[in-house]
Amino acid sequence: MDETEHTSQADDSGDSGEETDGPHVTDDGVDDPPPDPSNRAVEANGSDADKAPTSDHDAGVVDGQASVADQGVDATQQSEAGVGTDGSSTAAEGPTADEAATPDPDVDADTDVNVGSGGRDRSSPDVDLDGVVLDDDDSQGLFDDLLSGEPIFENKEVLRPSYTPHELPHRNDQINRMATILVSALRGETPSNILIYGKTGTGKTASAKFVSQELESTSQKYDVPCEVEYINCEVTDTQYRVLAQLANTFIEKNQQVIADRLDDHRALRSDAADDSDALAATEFATLDELDARIEQLEADAAEMEEVPMTGWPTDRVYSTFFEAVDYHERVVVIMLDEIDKLVEKSGDDTLYNLSRMNSELTRSRISIMGISNDLKFTDFLDPRVKSSLGEEEIVFPPYDANQLRDILQHRADIAFKHEALTDDVIPLCAAFAAQEHGDARRALDLLRTAGELAERSQAEIVAEKHVRQAQDKIELDRVVEVVRTLPTQSKIVLFAVILLEKNGVHNINTGEVFNIYKRLCEEIDADVLTQRRVTDLISELDMLGIVNAVVVSKGRYGRTKEMGLSVPVEETEAVLLSDSRLGDIENAQPFVQARFDN
Numbered sequence: 001m002d003e004t005e006h007t008s009q010a011d012d013s014g015d016s017g018e019e020t021d022g023p024h025v026t027d028d029g030v031d032d033p034p035p036d037p038s039n040r041a042v043e044a045n046g047s048d049a050d051k052a053p054t055s056d057h058d059a060g061v062v063d064g065q066a067s068v069a070d071q072g073v074d075a076t077q078q079s080e081a082g083v084g085t086d087g088s089s090t091a092a093e094g095p096t097a098d099e100a101a102t103p104d105p106d107v108d109a110d111t112d113v114n115v116g117s118g119g120r121d122r123s124s125p126d127v128d129l130d131g132v133v134l135d136d137d138d139s140q141g142l143f144d145d146l147l148s149g150e151p152i153f154e155n156k157e158v159l160r161p162s163y164t165p166h167e168l169p170h171r172n173d174q175i176n177r178m179a180t181i182l183v184s185a186l187r188g189e190t191p192s193n194i195l196i197y198g199k200t201g202t203g204k205t206a207s208a209k210f211v212s213q214e215l216e217s218t219s220q221k222y223d224v225p226c227e228v229e230y231i232n233c234e235v236t237d238t239q240y241r242v243l244a245q246l247a248n249t250f251i252e253k254n255q256q257v258i259a260d261r262l263d264d265h266r267a268l269r270s271d272a273a274d275d276s277d278a279l280a281a282t283e284f285a286t287l288d289e290l291d292a293r294i295e296q297l298e299a300d301a302a303e304m305e306e307v308p309m310t311g312w313p314t315d316r317v318y319s320t321f322f323e324a325v326d327y328h329e330r331v332v333v334i335m336l337d338e339i340d341k342l343v344e345k346s347g348d349d350t351l352y353n354l355s356r357m358n359s360e361l362t363r364s365r366i367s368i369m370g371i372s373n374d375l376k377f378t379d380f381l382d383p384r385v386k387s388s389l390g391e392e393e394i395v396f397p398p399y400d401a402n403q404l405r406d407i408l409q410h411r412a413d414i415a416f417k418h419e420a421l422t423d424d425v426i427p428l429c430a431a432f433a434a435q436e437h438g439d440a441r442r443a444l445d446l447l448r449t450a451g452e453l454a455e456r457s458q459a460e461i462v463a464e465k466h467v468r469q470a471q472d473k474i475e476l477d478r479v480v481e482v483v484r485t486l487p488t489q490s491k492i493v494l495f496a497v498i499l500l501e502k503n504g505v506h507n508i509n510t511g512e513v514f515n516i517y518k519r520l521c522e523e524i525d526a527d528v529l530t531q532r533r534v535t536d537l538i539s540e541l542d543m544l545g546i547v548n549a550v551v552v553s554k555g556r557y558g559r560t561k562e563m564g565l566s567v568p569v570e571e572t573e574a575v576l577l578s579d580s581r582l583g584d585i586e587n588a589q590p591f592v593q594a595r596f597d598n
């Protein structure tokens with residue numbers, strides 16, 4: 001796309017030097033704000049309420065700070081249903097789509113990884129445990145075996161999503177395009193708004209953060225007032241929260257600016273009290289002028305009121321943000337990561353309001369950089385928002401297997417001990433992840449999990465089988481997470497499918513599912529949806545890869561869907577029954593029996 005002309009508002013009265021304190025994570029423990037008074041709410045998605053969450057493990061992660069979501073995932077992985085780490089995988093050839101989709105049936109969700117029964121005697125450690133003193137009298141050896149293996153990892157953190165790589169191979173083009181557009185900010189001009197698209201794990205967040213760090217450090221170097229605000233809209237997912245977070249960030253920065261100026265002015269004040277020439281080279285002609293300025297600054301500081309995380313009318317939050325950002329000259333780039341989640345949840349009001357601000361701001365300018373995983377998300381936008389937000393568009397294509405190898409190799413060099421991987425480990429991780437729409441996050445997850453599994457089974461080296469086990473484990477974790485977070489109605493539908501499948505029904509059709517579904521609903525006092533809605537829910541389960549449904553024609557009787565489960569029955573059922581409502585279903589067998597009796 002062409003370089004766009006930017007409206008100039010260059011005015012270099014340097015008010016820079018204030019600290020930007022990097023990405024912010026909002027506390028998401030706060031209550032939802034009251035309903036948005038604005039009536040522009042756009043229904044972003046017809047089936048909003050039933051919309052299932054994504055399976056993106058690490059979507060809530062803000063670089064450098066493991067978010068709640070990330071910790072949640074980690075916790076599951078540690079207390080995780082142990083995958084048979086002792087060679088249960090038998091697959092020998094390269095990954096196939098089938099393998100990728102079907103977790104190993106041998107995987108046992110209930111047993112723990114058995115670190116002790118590997119058959120190797122580790123009682124006399126041959127490694128130097130620098131500084132670790134094992135007191136034989138007191139300890140019962142719980143950790144001895146675990147500690148005694150040669151560590152495989154040099155620095156495991158490097159494989160986590162929270163790590164920001166210093167190099168991003170295969171993203172030069174995208175990074176350069178961003179820089180070319182954003183450089184205007186360093187000239188005091190307003191950069192075009194940018195929309196970045198790409199599937200998960202294509203390096204959007206990592207690239208955007210890299211560019212924003214460069215932008216901010218360059219702005220400090222040249223003393224130009226340019227700031228980047230990063231917001232993860234998966235966490236900060238309502239207009240109120242986005243505006244409140246922005247307002248509070250700028251209020252905090254303004255307070256700092258004011259405090260610095262007050263320091264200077266008060267110092268000048270005391271100099272001037274002794275020596276009337278002290279004001280000579282300053283903007284103040286008289287002591288009274290200086291005093292007035294000090295008073296003004298003190299009043300400004302007192303006036304700036306932080307926005308509470310809930311409770312104010314949205315227009316008050318908006319105007320507070322407006323005042324705060326416009327307090328002095330600056331160009332602000334607002335990065336809205338996972339912007340599709342914001343629009344899906346709260347409509348496009350936020351974007352509409354933000355994109356109109358420049359026409360009213362007097363000192364500052366803002367530019368929006370939206371990052372979306374959903375390529376079609378602009379379809380839901382008001383046309384005005386769409387054209388303003390999409391002034392520049394940058395696409396992040398999926399990585400192919402070779403590119404993923406490069407990415408993994410860069411990280412593995414730092415993350416693992418020398419020669420801790422067999423030659424086929426990285427290519428296999430890359431191949432699996434390339435099937436998964438070229439997802440670098442998945443590739444890194446696989447590599448890390450494979451290393452962890454190897455470590456837990458006390459292998460000396462990570463081998464192909466660990467990668468296959470890791471693939472199974474991650475797939476199972478994904479299924480568990482997706483099923484766990486399904487809306488209740490979808491869970492009931494899925495439970496109906498499971499009951500049928502467990503009773504040996506093949507090619508289950510919609511009518512059969514609906515009958516069982518109805519009985520289950522009655523049993524637990526849930527609303528009964530129409531068969532049409534249930535058919536829609538089945539389609540959603542299909543899209544999530546939980547069931548596999550095909551439409552079959554029944555001649556003049558019309559068409560129906562036939563389906564089967566694409567996930568392991570036992571584990572899935574266990575997850576469903578852990579839901580307090582479904583857990584109430586004591587004995588489901590009669591429902592299915594009734595179906596056969598009909």
Ligand code: ADP
Pocket residue numbers: 160161162163164165167168169170171198199200201202203204205206207407440441444
């Ligand atoms: P997205 O935001 O597109 O979902 P991320 O930027 O979060 O993807 O990338 C996912 C993971 O892959 C992160 O750990 C990131 O550091 C890593 N990653 C992505 N692209 C690259 C790359 N080109 N080089 C190195 N690491 C990368």
Ligand code: MG
Pocket residue numbers: 204205206337338
């Ligand atoms: Mg991202």
